[in-house]
Amino acid sequence: MGDQTGEEGEYTVLLQIKPDEYTVLERRSHAQYFCFRSTVSDLEPDSATTVTYVIDNADKVSYPKAWKGSTVFYTTNVVDADSWKRKTDTTYDKNGNLVWTHTHERNGSIYFSYFPPYSYERHLDLVAQCGGYANVQSLGQTLDGREMDCIQAGSGDRVCWIIHRQHPGEPMAEFYAEGLLTRLLGLDSNGEVDGLVQKVLSLYTFYIVPSMCPDGAVRGHLRTNGVGSNLNREWADSRDQLGADYKAPTLERSPEVYHVKTKMEETGCDIFLDIHGDEELPFNFFSGAEGTVHWGGSRLESLHGVLCAAYSRTNPDMQIPVGYDPSPAGSALKNIATNAVADRFNCLAVTLEMPFKDCLSNPNPERGWSPNRARMLGASVLEPLAYVHPYLRAETDDWIGRLPAEDAYVAPSSQYNANDY
Ligand SMILES: [Zn+2]
Numbered sequence: 053m054g055d056q057t058g059e060e061g062e063y064t065v066l067l068q069i070k071p072d073e074y075t076v077l078e079r080r081s082h083a084q085y086f087c088f089r090s091t092v093s094d095l096e097p098d099s100a101t102t103v104t105y106v107i108d109n110a111d112k113v114s115y116p117k118a119w120k121g122s123t124v125f126y127t128t129n130v131v132d133a134d135s136w137k138r139k140t141d142t143t144y145d146k147n148g149n150l151v152w153t154h155t156h157e158r159n160g161s162i163y164f165s166y167f168p169p170y171s172y173e174r175h176l177d178l179v180a181q182c183g184g185y186a187n188v189q190s191l192g193q194t195l196d197g198r199e200m201d202c203i204q205a206g207s208g209d210r211v212c213w214i215i216h217r218q219h220p221g222e223p224m225a226e227f228y229a230e231g232l233l234t235r236l237l238g239l240d241s242n243g244e245v246d247g248l249v250q251k252v253l254s255l256y257t258f259y260i261v262p263s264m265c266p267d268g269a270v271r272g273h274l275r276t277n278g279v280g281s282n283l284n285r286e287w288a289d290s291r292d293q294l295g296a297d298y299k300a301p302t303l304e305r306s307p308e309v310y311h312v313k314t315k316m317e318e319t320g321c322d323i324f325l326d327i328h329g330d331e332e333l334p335f336n337f338f339s340g341a342e343g344t345v346h347w348g349g350s351r352l353e354s355l356h357g358v359l360c361a362a363y364s365r366t367n368p369d370m371q372i373p374v375g376y377d378p379s380p381a382g383s384a385l386k387n388i389a390t391n392a393v394a395d396r397f398n399c400l401a402v403t404l405e406m407p408f409k410d411c412l413s414n415p416n417p418e419r420g421w422s423p424n425r426a427r428m429l430g431a432s433v434l435e436p437l438a439y440v441h442p443y444l445r446a447e448t449d450d451w452i453g454r455l456p457a458e459d460a461y462v463a464p465s466s467q468y469n470a471n472d473y
Contacts, residue, residue, distance in 0.1 A: 064104045065090065069113060072273040073280030077300075079293045082275040082282070084113040084331060085221030087165035089130070092156040100157045105164065111148025114274060118331035119144035121409050123420060124152050125165045133227070133423040136168045138410075140417055167329065167408055168423050170223040170230075172270050175263050178230055179203070185237040191261075192311030195278050198266040200311050205236060208256040210322040210444055212437065215261040215312065218283040218389065219275045220268030222329030224406045224426040229262035229327065231427030235434065236260075252434045255441045259319060264308050281306045284326070287313070287392035290385075300387060309389075316393070322444045323400045324393040325433070330405035334412040335374045336421075336429060337464060338363075339403040341394035343379030344386075354452045355400040355443060357461030362436035369429055371413045375405070375464030400444060412473040 067088070071081035086107070095101060110119055123138040139152040154162060179201045182188050190199035206212075214232065217225040236258070238245040245253075263269060267278035275282050286306035292298045301309035330337075340356045341347055363370040384391040394401040406429065410420035443451050 062102055062104075064106060067105060067107045068109045069107060070272070072268070072271075072276040073278065075276055075280045075282050076305075077285055077290070077292050077298050078282060080114075081280075082114045082273070083109075084115060084118075085166050085272060085274040087163065087169050087272065089161050089163050090154075091161045093159050095156065095159050100155050102153055102155045104151065104153050107150040108148075110144060110150035115331040116144075116148070118408070119150050121334060122150075122166075122331075123410070123417075124150070125168055125420075126154065127163050127168075128161065130163045130169075133168050133170070133174075136165070136422070137418055138420045139164075166221070167223055168227075170217075170226040170263075170269070170423075172266060174230075175201075175226065175266065175269075178233065178262060181239050182233055182237055185239070185243045191315050192307055194267045194308055196267045196270075198270075200264075200308055201262065202312075202315065203233060203237075203258070203260045203262070205258045205260070206253040206256045208252075208254055208441075210256050210441060211259070211320050212256045212323045212325075213259045213261075213316060213319075213321050213393070214325045214327065214433075215264050215389070216327040217262070217269065218264040218308075218326065219328060220263075220265040220277075221272070221274035222406075223269070224329045224408075224421065224423070225327040226263055226269075227423040227426035228404075228406065228430035229260065231430030232433060233260060233262065233430075234427070235431040248438060249434060252438050255438060257319075259315065261312060264312070277306065277308060279305060283309050284328075284389055285385075285387045287389045288386040290387040316397075321393055321397040321399050323437070323440070324390065324397075324402070326389045326401075326403045327430075328403055328405050329408055331408050333374060333376075333405065333466065333468075334407045334409040334421075335468075336370045336404070336406050336411060336413075337372070337375035338370075339376045339390065339405060339464075340378065341384065341390050341401045342463075343381060343384030344391050344394045345382075346394060346398045347384075348381060349449075350452055351449055352394065352398075352400060353461045354449075354455070354459075355440060356402065358443060358455065358459045359400060359402065359436050359440050360462070361459045362439040363433065366435040367429055367432040369411060369414050369425060372462050373464060374468045375466065377466050378463055400440070412468075412470065415473070 071083040186205040
């Protein structure tokens with residue numbers, strides 16, 4: 053929604069980001085994701101109008117500091133996820149406004165977004181395609197009655213769970229799922245897959261949830277489902293900001309997590325990946341289960357190092373040194389999926405974060421981190437999964453000393469020097 057001001061030929065449009073439903077646990081309303089259509093219809097032939105777009109509540113969102121260095125996406129073709137480019141003149145000004153301009157050279161619509169949306173129709177199409185090559189089951193329903201689609205594939209002895217988009221305003225996570233599933237099941241090649249994929253399907257039984265929060269995604273939320281629950285804080289009981297007991301997951305507040313956890317209890321879990329996007333850091337990185345009960349020995353730490361190293365070798369869009377500062381021993385939040393799964397199954401569990409911004413380790417200012425790049429990162433997770441497989445449930449920890457030095461765990465840091473890239 054917005055207002056128009058100014059002289060003919062030049063307009064300023066004021067916009068405000070709508071907040072998610074109120075989140076009881078965190079006692080706040082999240083906001084940051086946006087996507088909208090802007091239409092010009094009174095232009096004369098051979099004329100143009102320059103519009104300044106101003107989000108004037110940008111300083112009231114969940115991560116206002118993240119706007120610095122962010123660039124807004126635009127396209128004329130909202131259904132083509134790969135058509136989006138970046139407004140490189142995007143700025144976050146000292147008054148807390150996110151500002152960019154666009155010169156409209158003809159009548160019609162331009163779409164702007166924080167990151168290209170992954171629509172529910174595209175989700176249904178992806179799930180339908182998977183049904184041709186894999187066992188697609190619903191683990192239960194959301195509060196709005198949408199299915200919790202889960203794709204089961206492979207026949208291996210190790211169980212790999214990969215869940216995506218717990219935070220609905222991180223659509224790069226579902227593009228990642230699409231890239232992963234397309235390669236794993238041969239969705240673009242009539243089910244034919246390469247030798248590495250065949251090997252991975254023989255090593256693992258996969259349970260893949262491409263969209264954990266379809267209700268929030270349809271609503272355009274940043275972090276919550278239809279009733280305001282931040283699903284990545286719903287994996288265990290906790291206490292709210294005032295110290296009151298908070299029960300999770302529940303069928304009333306977080307059935308999405310409840311149903312996935314129930315299925316996971318049935319299948320077990322040997323390796324867990326939870327796919328997200330991060331507003332602030334301009335890198336792809338893993339956040340691990342440091343600070344959980346089993347991390348203290350060297351096994352989980354070493355497994356984490358092996359997975360990071362193998363992934364960054366396969367696809368250098370993944371990097372190791374920059375990431376969230378690890379939680380000190382014993383201080384991990386137990387209600388976050390990665391920590392809850394590592395605690396419950398004593399298994400390698402990671403959160404993968406992709407940038408909203410351009411990827412500084414491999415930049416492309418015109419497109420930035422994009423749906424295509426997210427798909428490629430999803431497709432290339434299969435090599436590191438093959439590499440780490442022998443160690444996941446090894447009977448002894450002898451393998452740790454035999455690994456090459458480059459596979460060793462490296463503690464990440466959120467501090468980085470942009471001039472180094
Ligand atoms: Zn997230």
